[in-house]
Amino acid sequence: MKFIKSLFFTVLFIGLYSCSSSEDNGDGGSSTIESITITASTLTQIVGEPVTFSVLTDTNEDVTANATISAGNDIVANATYTSTTTGDVLVTANYAGKKATVTVTFIDVPPTSITLTANSLTQSTGDATIFTVKTDTGINVTESASITVNGNAITGASFTSNTAGNFEVIATYEDFTSEAITVNYTQVINFAKRVLIEDYTGTWCGYCPRVSYGIEQVMAQTNYAVPVAIHRGNDPYNFAGANVLENLIGLQGYPTAMLNRLTDWNYPEPNNVNQVIALTQGALPKLGIAMTASVSGGNVNLTVNAKFGKTISGAKLVVYALENGLIYDQVNYTSYFGGGSTISGFTHDHVLRAVYTNILGDDIPSSESVYNNVYTKTYSVAVPSNVANAANMEFVAFVVGADKKAINVRKAVSGDNQSFEVIE
Incomplete structure (x- = not known):
């Protein structure tokens, strides 16, 4: 009897041990993965076209979504890869x-033709024309191509003419020759160069006399600077609409002086007068302004003419009305104007009183901003109600480009009948 019991427990132990030692890979009882394979939708693909991959286990389970796939050192997202270069990719x-692993070979499709294009087919003398050469398969071969202008080879893919005329351009690459394109260069018109100073200031601002003094120093050295005092805050001359400009320049505090709208006048401004003077010199603007102004009987009649010495895209016109000779005490933390905590009876000039356009500029139609055209705007309005003395009004007009920087600026007073300041 003891032998039978012993045999029974031995069999039971073996049975239990056999059950507990069955294989389990931890995936809910599925069999252990011995290997995986990766396949590609194609083993030879054109550069720029996608290849899609699939990953299967040795039990034919699709684990693509959970696998990590890499092409060289790059992780492949969504199991799809596109190469921008030829060659084998592991x-x-x-x-x-x-x-x-799997290796995919990327190849170029042989071109059958090339195309030559230019950044513009109508240019102004002195401006660069940039050329691009591509195969009909979309490959940019500009660096390897040869380009001739009127039969003369050029270096690189850029050409500039200082004379007006038509220029025939042809590109060659390997055994291919492009169709010719013609670039038309037109003569430019140069104008006198002026600089706009926009002074963000206030009668309450103790450091603002520093910029006012700097402006006086500039005006003593040149007649080609046009200042505008934009008063802000708790100030009798506060111009409420200036917040749009302050957002544009990212104003951090007062005083702030900007040149041609977007360039900081370096601190301390009176020590950096030459920075302003330099902006009246150098390359001449290809845009000129001439105004006719009349203030009479409580009315303003102003005509602004902008002449384009070259085609300018994205041009906008800004027109200001200012007032000079405003007397009000100025808080002062500086040593300028004799020092003292308050400058009694300080004369505030060039104070912005009204804007006849959007303060960021009114669009000049592209059909009007072309070479040798004169764009004209006329304003017949009442003298602004905040103007104390209409006889002290002056007007400032300037044109900004697509980059929002002032291209050129000019001021006028009542009685002016200006001509364009053409520089031969």
Whole structure:
């Protein structure tokens, strides 16, 4: 009897041990993964076209979504890869500690033609024309192509003419020759160069006399600077609409002085007068302004003419009405104007009183901003109600480009009938 019991427990133990030692890979009882494979939708692909990958286990389970796929050192997102260069690319898949690879070869499709294009077919003398050469398969071969202008080879892919005329341009690459394109260069018109100073200031601002003094120093050295005092805050001359400009320049505090709208006048401004003077010199603007102004009987009649010495895209016109000779005490933390905590009876000039356009500029139609055209705007309005003395009004007009910087500026007073300041 004891022998039978012993045999029974031995069989039971073996049975229990056999059950507890069955294989389990921790994936809910599925069999252990021995290997994976990665396949590509194609083993030869054109540069710029996608290849899609699939990853399977040795039990034919699709684990693509959970596998890590890399092409060289780059991780492949969504199991799809596109190469921008020719050659073999080793693609690797990793999953559950297993790895598999596949090699995909990327090739160019042989071109059958090339195309030559230019950044513009109508240019102004002195401006650069930039050329691009592409194959009909979309490959940019500009650096390898040869380009001739009127039969003369040029270096690189840029050409500039200082004389007006038509220029025939042809590109060659390997055995291919492009169709000719013609670039038309027109003569430019140069104008006198003026600089705009926009002074963000206030009668309450103790450091603002520093910029006022700097402006006086500039005006003593040149007649080609046009200042505008934009008063802000708790100030009798506060111009409420200036917040748009302050957002444009990212104003950090007062005083702030901007040249041609977007360039900081370096601190301390009176020590950097030459920075302003330099902006009246150098390359001449290809845009000129001439105004006719009349203030009479409580009315303003102002005509602004802008002449384009070259075609300018994205041009906008800004027109200001200012007032000079405003007397009000100025808080002062500086040593300028004799020092003292308050400058009694300080004369505030060039104070912005009204804007006849959007303060960021009114669009000049592209059909009007072309070479040798004169764009004209006329304003017949009442003298602004905040103007104390209409006889002290002056007007400032300037044109900004697509980059929002002032291209050129001019001021006028009542009785002016200006001509364009053409520089031969």
